[in-house]
Amino acid sequence: MAIPFHPDDLDGDDFGEKRTTLEMDHEEAIEHVREVCLDAGFGVPVEFSPADLLNEKVDADRDPYYVLGACNPAVADRALDATDGRIGSLFPCNMVIEEVDPGTQAVHHVSIMKIARLLGLPSDDAAMDEIVADTGEMVEAVFERLDG
Numbered sequence: 001m002a003i004p005f006h007p008d009d010l011d012g013d014d015f016g017e018k019r020t021t022l023e024m025d026h027e028e029a030i031e032h033v034r035e036v037c038l039d040a041g042f043g044v045p046v047e048f049s050p051a052d053l054l055n056e057k058v059d060a061d062r063d064p065y066y067v068l069g070a071c072n073p074a075v076a077d078r079a080l081d082a083t084d085g086r087i088g089s090l091f092p093c094n095m096v097i098e099e100v101d102p103g104t105q106a107v108h109h110v111s112i113m114k115i116a117r118l119l120g121l122p123s124d125d126a127a128m129d130e131i132v133a134d135t136g137e138m139v140e141a142v143f144e145r146l147d148g
Contacts (some may be wrong), residue, residue: 002108003006003119004118004120005041005118010118014112014114014118015110015114015115015118016109016110016111016113016114016115016136016139017108017109017110017111018105018108018109018110018139018140018142018143019098019106019107019108019109020108020143020146020147021068021100021105021106021107022097022104022107022146023103023104024105025102025103025105026064026066026097026099026102026105027100029097029107030066030068030078030097031103032146033068033095033097033107033142033146034047034068036093036145036146037068037075037142039145040138040139040141040142040145041072042070042072042093042138042142043070043072043073044068044069044070044071045069045071045092045106046067046068046069046071046092047066047067047068047069048066048067049064049065049066049067050062050065050066050067051063051064051065051066051109051112058127063099063100064097064098064099065098065099066096066097066098067094067096067097068094068095068096068097069091069093069094069096070090070092070093070094070095071091071093072135072138075131075134075135075138076092077125078127078130079109079113079116079128079131081124081127082123082124082127082128082131083116083121083122083123083124083128083142084123086116086121087112087113087116087121090112090115090116091112092112092138093109093111093112093113093135094109094110095107095108095109095142096108096109102126107143107146109139109142109143111132111135111136113128113131113132113135113136114132116128117132134136
Protein backbone atom coordinates (compact mmCIF):
# COMPACT_ATOMS: atom_id res chain seq x y z
CA MET A 1 0.00 0.00 0.00
CA ALA A 2 1.37 3.38 -0.96
CA ILE A 3 0.96 6.47 1.16
CA PRO A 4 -1.29 9.07 -0.49
CA PHE A 5 1.54 11.60 -0.91
CA HIS A 6 5.24 11.65 -1.59
CA PRO A 7 7.28 12.46 1.54
CA ASP A 8 9.47 14.87 -0.44
CA ASP A 9 6.37 17.00 -1.04
CA LEU A 10 5.99 17.67 2.70
CA ASP A 11 7.70 20.21 4.88
CA GLY A 12 7.87 20.32 8.68
CA ASP A 13 4.69 22.40 8.97
CA ASP A 14 2.70 19.63 7.27
CA PHE A 15 3.43 17.22 10.12
CA GLY A 16 3.87 19.75 12.92
CA GLU A 17 7.62 19.49 13.32
CA LYS A 18 9.10 21.68 16.03
CA ARG A 19 12.76 21.89 17.03
CA THR A 20 14.87 23.85 19.44
CA THR A 21 18.23 23.58 21.15
CA LEU A 22 18.89 23.81 24.87
CA GLU A 23 22.30 24.66 26.29
CA MET A 24 22.26 22.46 29.39
CA ASP A 25 23.18 18.95 30.38
CA HIS A 26 21.00 16.05 29.30
CA GLU A 27 19.33 15.25 32.64
CA GLU A 28 18.64 18.95 33.27
CA ALA A 29 17.07 19.24 29.80
CA ILE A 30 14.79 16.25 30.45
CA GLU A 31 13.55 17.83 33.68
CA HIS A 32 13.14 21.24 32.03
CA VAL A 33 11.14 19.89 29.08
CA ARG A 34 8.98 17.79 31.45
CA GLU A 35 8.23 20.88 33.58
CA VAL A 36 7.39 23.03 30.55
CA CYS A 37 5.09 20.30 29.16
CA LEU A 38 3.28 20.03 32.49
CA ASP A 39 2.86 23.82 32.66
CA ALA A 40 1.39 23.81 29.12
CA GLY A 41 -1.30 21.26 30.03
CA PHE A 42 0.38 18.00 29.09
CA GLY A 43 0.91 15.09 31.43
CA VAL A 44 3.83 12.74 30.92
CA PRO A 45 2.48 9.21 31.42
CA VAL A 46 5.29 7.49 29.49
CA GLU A 47 9.00 8.15 29.34
CA PHE A 48 12.00 6.08 28.39
CA SER A 49 15.52 6.16 27.02
CA PRO A 50 15.88 4.32 23.70
CA ALA A 51 19.62 4.99 23.97
CA ASP A 52 19.91 3.21 27.33
CA LEU A 53 17.85 0.29 26.05
CA LEU A 54 19.85 -0.10 22.84
CA ASN A 55 23.18 0.40 24.58
CA GLU A 56 22.25 -2.38 27.00
CA LYS A 57 20.61 -4.81 24.56
CA VAL A 58 22.75 -4.50 21.42
CA ASP A 59 25.82 -2.59 22.63
CA ALA A 60 24.81 0.32 20.40
CA ASP A 61 27.03 3.01 21.99
CA ARG A 62 24.33 5.66 21.49
CA ASP A 63 24.57 9.17 22.91
CA PRO A 64 21.86 10.22 25.39
CA TYR A 65 18.41 10.19 23.74
CA TYR A 66 15.23 10.41 25.83
CA VAL A 67 11.52 10.39 25.01
CA LEU A 68 8.84 12.10 27.08
CA GLY A 69 5.43 10.79 26.06
CA ALA A 70 3.21 13.82 26.62
CA CYS A 71 -0.57 13.62 26.77
CA ASN A 72 -3.52 15.86 27.50
CA PRO A 73 -6.29 13.40 28.47
CA ALA A 74 -9.18 15.63 27.36
CA VAL A 75 -7.64 16.13 23.92
CA ALA A 76 -6.71 12.44 23.65
CA ASP A 77 -10.31 11.51 24.37
CA ARG A 78 -11.56 13.86 21.65
CA ALA A 79 -8.95 12.52 19.20
CA LEU A 80 -10.04 8.93 19.83
CA ASP A 81 -13.62 9.92 19.00
CA ALA A 82 -12.60 11.90 15.90
CA THR A 83 -10.67 8.91 14.50
CA ASP A 84 -12.93 6.05 15.60
CA GLY A 85 -10.16 5.01 17.99
CA ARG A 86 -7.50 4.60 15.31
CA ILE A 87 -5.22 7.39 16.55
CA GLY A 88 -4.39 5.37 19.67
CA SER A 89 -1.66 3.58 17.76
CA LEU A 90 0.16 6.92 17.50
CA PHE A 91 -0.18 7.88 21.19
CA PRO A 92 1.45 9.53 23.07
CA CYS A 93 2.69 12.84 21.67
CA ASN A 94 6.45 12.51 22.05
CA MET A 95 8.97 15.16 22.98
CA VAL A 96 12.48 13.91 22.20
CA ILE A 97 15.56 15.20 24.02
CA GLU A 98 18.74 14.23 22.20
CA GLU A 99 22.26 15.14 23.22
CA VAL A 100 24.02 16.51 20.13
CA ASP A 101 27.13 17.60 22.04
CA PRO A 102 27.94 17.55 25.75
CA GLY A 103 25.91 20.42 27.22
CA THR A 104 23.80 20.82 24.06
CA GLN A 105 20.44 19.09 23.67
CA ALA A 106 18.15 19.07 20.65
CA VAL A 107 14.45 18.92 21.48
CA HIS A 108 12.05 17.87 18.75
CA HIS A 109 8.43 16.94 18.29
CA VAL A 110 6.07 16.04 15.46
CA SER A 111 2.31 16.38 15.68
CA ILE A 112 0.57 13.02 15.81
CA MET A 113 -2.66 14.88 15.13
CA LYS A 114 -1.32 16.28 11.84
CA ILE A 115 0.21 12.91 10.98
CA ALA A 116 -3.16 11.25 11.63
CA ARG A 117 -4.75 13.71 9.21
CA LEU A 118 -2.10 12.98 6.55
CA LEU A 119 -2.79 9.27 6.95
CA GLY A 120 -6.54 9.77 6.57
CA LEU A 121 -7.44 8.59 10.08
CA PRO A 122 -10.04 11.21 11.02
CA SER A 123 -13.64 10.19 10.60
CA ASP A 124 -14.76 13.64 11.80
CA ASP A 125 -12.81 16.33 9.97
CA ALA A 126 -14.36 19.28 11.84
CA ALA A 127 -13.52 17.76 15.20
CA MET A 128 -10.01 16.96 14.00
CA ASP A 129 -9.52 20.56 12.81
CA GLU A 130 -10.26 21.73 16.36
CA ILE A 131 -7.95 19.12 17.88
CA VAL A 132 -5.09 20.05 15.53
CA ALA A 133 -5.58 23.72 16.46
CA ASP A 134 -5.79 23.03 20.20
CA THR A 135 -2.75 20.75 20.32
CA GLY A 136 -0.85 23.12 18.04
CA GLU A 137 -1.40 25.95 20.51
CA MET A 138 -0.23 23.77 23.40
CA VAL A 139 2.92 22.64 21.58
CA GLU A 140 3.60 26.19 20.44
CA ALA A 141 3.45 27.31 24.10
CA VAL A 142 5.96 24.59 25.02
CA PHE A 143 8.43 25.60 22.31
CA GLU A 144 8.01 29.34 22.97
CA ARG A 145 8.97 28.72 26.57
CA LEU A 146 11.84 26.41 25.62
CA ASP A 147 13.14 28.99 23.13
CA GLY A 148 12.74 31.79 25.69
